Amino acid sequence: MATPVLDKVEAEAAASPYITATFRIRRFNPEISDEATWEDFQVEIDPKERVLDALHKIKWELDGSLTFRRSCAHGICGSDAMRINGKNRLACKTLIKDINPEKPITVEAIKGLTVLKDLVVDMEPFFQAYRDVMPFLVTEGNEPTRERLQSPEDRERFDDTTKCILCAACTSSCPVFWNDGQYFGPAAIVNAHRFIFDSRDEAGEQRLEILNDRDGVWRCRTTFNCTDACPRGIEVTKAIQEVKRALITRRF
Amino acid sequence: MKIHKYDTVIVGAGGAGMRAAIEATKRSRTAVLTKLYPTRSHTGAAQGGMAAALANVEEDNWEWHTFDTIKGGDYLVDQDAAEILAKEAIDAVLDLEKMGLPFGRTPKGEIDQRRFGGHSRNHGEAPVRRACYSGDRTGHMILQTLYQNCIKEGVEFFNEFYVLDQLIVEVDGVKRSAGVVAYELATGEIHVFQAKSVIYASGGTGKFFKVTSNAHTLTGDGQAACYRRGLPLEDMEFFQFHPTGIWRMGILLTEGARGEGGILRNKDGERFMEKYAPVMKDLASRDVVSRAIYTEIREGRGCGPEGDHVFLDLTHLPPEQLDAKLPDITEFARTYLGIEPYTDPIPIQPTAHYAMGGIPTNVEGEVLADNTTVVPGLYAAGEVACVSVHGANRLGTNSLLDINVFGRRSGIAAAEYSAKADFVELPENPAELVQEQVERLRNSTGNERVAELRKELQETMDANVMVFRTEQTIKTAVEKIGELRARYKNVSVQDKGKRFNTDLLEAIELGNLLDLAEVMAVSALARKESRGGHYREDFPNRDDVNFMRHTMAYREVTADGQDSVRLDYKPVVQTRYQPMERKY
Numbered sequence A: 001m002a003t004p005v006l007d008k009v010e011a012e013a014a015a016s017p018y019i020t021a022t023f024r025i026r027r028f029n030p031e032i033s034d035e036a037t038w039e040d041f042q043v044e045i046d047p048k049e050r051v052l053d054a055l056h057k058i059k060w061e062l063d064g065s066l067t068f069r070r071s072c073a074h075g076i077c078g079s080d081a082m083r084i085n086g087k088n089r090l091a092c093k094t095l096i097k098d099i100n101p102e103k104p105i106t107v108e109a110i111k112g113l114t115v116l117k118d119l120v121v122d123m124e125p126f127f128q129a130y131r132d133v134m135p136f137l138v139t140e141g142n143e144p145t146r147e148r149l150q151s152p153e154d155r156e157r158f159d160d161t162t163k164c165i166l167c168a169a170c171t172s173s174c175p176v177f178w179n180d181g182q183y184f185g186p187a188a189i190v191n192a193h194r195f196i197f198d199s200r201d202e203a204g205e206q207r208l209e210i211l212n213d214r215d216g217v218w219r220c221r222t223t224f225n226c227t228d229a230c231p232r233g234i235e236v237t238k239a240i241q242e243v244k245r246a247l248i249t250r251r252f
Numbered sequence B: 001m002k003i004h005k006y007d008t009v010i011v012g013a014g015g016a017g018m019r020a021a022i023e024a025t026k027r028s029r030t031a032v033l034t035k036l037y038p039t040r041s042h043t044g045a046a047q048g049g050m051a052a053a054l055a056n057v058e059e060d061n062w063e064w065h066t067f068d069t070i071k072g073g074d075y076l077v078d079q080d081a082a083e084i085l086a087k088e089a090i091d092a093v094l095d096l097e098k099m100g101l102p103f104g105r106t107p108k109g110e111i112d113q114r115r116f117g118g119h120s121r122n123h124g125e126a127p128v129r130r131a132c133y134s135g136d137r138t139g140h141m142i143l144q145t146l147y148q149n150c151i152k153e154g155v156e157f158f159n160e161f162y163v164l165d166q167l168i169v170e171v172d173g174v175k176r177s178a179g180v181v182a183y184e185l186a187t188g189e190i191h192v193f194q195a196k197s198v199i200y201a202s203g204g205t206g207k208f209f210k211v212t213s214n215a216h217t218l219t220g221d222g223q224a225a226c227y228r229r230g231l232p233l234e235d236m237e238f239f240q241f242h243p244t245g246i247w248r249m250g251i252l253l254t255e256g257a258r259g260e261g262g263i264l265r266n267k268d269g270e271r272f273m274e275k276y277a278p279v280m281k282d283l284a285s286r287d288v289v290s291r292a293i294y295t296e297i298r299e300g301r302g303c304g305p306e307g308d309h310v311f312l313d314l315t316h317l318p319p320e321q322l323d324a325k326l327p328d329i330t331e332f333a334r335t336y337l338g339i340e341p342y343t344d345p346i347p348i349q350p351t352a353h354y355a356m357g358g359i360p361t362n363v364e365g366e367v368l369a370d371n372t373t374v375v376p377g378l379y380a381a382g383e384v385a386c387v388s389v390h391g392a393n394r395l396g397t398n399s400l401l402d403i404n405v406f407g408r409r410s411g412i413a414a415a416e417y418s419a420k421a422d423f424v425e426l427p428e429n430p431a432e433l434v435q436e437q438v439e440r441l442r443n444s445t446g447n448e449r450v451a452e453l454r455k456e457l458q459e460t461m462d463a464n465v466m467v468f469r470t471e472q473t474i475k476t477a478v479e480k481i482g483e484l485r486a487r488y489k490n491v492s493v494q495d496k497g498k499r500f501n502t503d504l505l506e507a508i509e510l511g512n513l514l515d516l517a518e519v520m521a522v523s524a525l526a527r528k529e530s531r532g533g534h535y536r537e538d539f540p541n542r543d544d545v546n547f548m549r550h551t552m553a554y555r556e557v558t559a560d561g562q563d564s565v566r567l568d569y570k571p572v573v574q575t576r577y578q579p580m581e582r583k584y
Helices: A005-014 A051-062 A124-132 A152-157 A175-179 A186-196 A204-211 A225-229 A236-249 B015-027 B062-072 B079-099 B138-153 B221-228 B286-298 B319-325 B327-337 B398-420 B432-443 B450-464 B471-488 B502-526
Strands: A019-027 A037-045 A081-084 A087-090 A105-108 A115-117 B002-011 B030-034 B113-121 B126-132 B156-159 B161-171 B174-184 B190-200 B239-246 B263-265 B310-313 B346-355 B366-368 B374-380 B549-557 B563-571
Touching: A019 A051, A037 A051, A051 A105, A051 B450, A087 A225, A124 A186, A186 A204, A186 A236, A204 A236, A225 A236, B002 B015, B002 B174, B002 B398, B015 B030, B015 B138, B015 B190, B015 B398, B030 B161, B030 B190, B062 B079, B062 B113, B079 B138, B079 B398, B113 B286, B138 B398, B161 B190, B161 B221, B161 B432, B161 B502, B174 B432, B190 B221, B190 B398, B190 B432, B221 B374, B221 B502, B221 B549, B239 B286, B239 B327, B263 B286, B286 B310, B286 B346, B319 B327, B327 B346, B374 B398, B432 B502, B450 B471, B450 B502, B471 B502, B502 B549, B502 B563
Parallel strands: A019 A105, B002 B030, B002 B190, B030 B156, B174 B374, B190 B374
Antiparallel strands: A019 A037, A081 A087, A081 A105, B113 B126, B161 B174, B174 B190, B239 B346, B263 B310, B310 B346, B366 B374, B549 B563
């Protein structure tokens, strides 16, 4: 190794940035109590680590009963949307240093869906809304032998909404959804948008009719919470506006 | 305990499971049991592309793809299977397009293609554009598209059902599959699924390494369930280390980054791959590139104060190209490293990525009980399986291909089998093993912690059976794994509840990882040669005389309940290609 020993020692001293952060977590376990409570955990952690790392540290070293969903740990599977310091985020995409670890960091389940245990919510209503917008390509006539052609411009038209990972951060940040779970919610509309604006698809009219429903796009009050919450950077509110416009003009 | 009856049961809802489900649901009453919500599966983390010789942008054909796959696998590939993979690749991509997958497009509107490691024109002449892609989220789009089509077809999912046991019954001297036993995470209830056929599509085992691109949930559950019931595991010593994981975190940065022109550099800024692979350079196969990176690091040319990584340099590529072709991985660098890839190189190191080995199957996806005997009604596809199309080293973009080709094949084969077969009678008290396992863990008062054992396992695996191995390091790993398996008997969980007991789930997953780590290390110890992803410093050359054969590992249990790994071997299927020295 070419690096002198002294440098290494210095580097290690500089790279010893552990801090003690307080995680204030909303706990709920109906097997124990019908009441949800806040519980504080002190965690020694490098602030460049993720909130998910802190939750793992708590689960693995302090309290094995702390329950949350997670899988890929880098923002692509959509398992770990939660409310961190009052904002919807993915725990695996939120670095501790970016959310002011000087103060207690609050972590709670996303809102508007029934909490089943700690940070785990019932995702079924969310996926039901998704299924209701016909989230699949519909075409008529005979299939071509090779691929359907689509120009790069037509492909680009719906690129943004193909990024959705169905984490529910947007839908569960929406005040309309909090007040009325019947509303389709931003994620379902985003996924309808993905097909309505796909030049290969032929069921745009049907999807627009579904979203013309009393629980459809017209409930959106453009508060932009969904756009702020999206961990994939999708312009959710814009997509909803485009669906609204398509409903008026019937052009898409 | 609840008992369900289905014609076909699929275990796992990633790419292979859902591709199988689309076929099986059309033909038989099918249930998909999945530990995760389908869209959480790790297929979604695949980035760069799916190989198929469409020849949309330059001359290409499936025979070249077959050759590259066999050479990439260091000739341990079963050549009949590789031929099917490459030939059916074209329809597999076109099928996905028809299902709605938003592929990147050429100016003419056809599916666009990019370069990828190990894929070449005319048997190694130069890199070829063969990978069909959707930005750098091809896996995400495949997973979404397959899930969307499962909704369209009305596939029946049991979400957050964790399969813990494979029921094998001997009928007239033949091992047959009777169904599976699953644990419902939401309630803690145990379910028995009687089925005429079962397809495993439960993914890989990467979590026995510390630095890995794998999800927390990739714990080899399917492999372990079959292995514990006496079925063999094939080629488990072959594990792929992807060259470009984010330094220390292991998060994948696609090979597509090098396909788009990215370059690996050491601390002197040297493009070191030119030394190791003069033709393919940064696009040599992954085993070659990972070894080159560690060679640079070991010889003192690594970057950073500890010299423990190298750089992936994208700074010479136009920002528009990065935004259009590599938006996700450039964002990973910004999010997790605070690095701007437009202007700064990204620190990377090899990351444990993919299990080439797994449950042995034939090309129809039928699981083998030994070198030749099929287990009627039992199938496997995707990373859990070993067909073997990847041999000793998988080529990039061939796994998204594998899940589609062999997912489809096993879905059709299983459903057709279900249509003509009868149910196998369930054994008496079918859930016994699972009930015992769950109750033992829930009630244990032992003093060992799951997290501690898992950490020690991951550390020993990283230190001893990663890119470079020797007899000494592997023996160290075998010994350590033995110790951890003994301590595992004393493991306890803090959460004693029934609802969403993920503490218990992690304990079960750890048991699977320990069993499979042992199989891997024992298999690696016996293979005294270097081939593909298995590199022995004490035996640095490939040895076709003694080791041109697949490893078959079986669990043996003595009368007093002690278990051990017994190794056997299976011939490699060779058709057109004679083994040659591998150069890139």
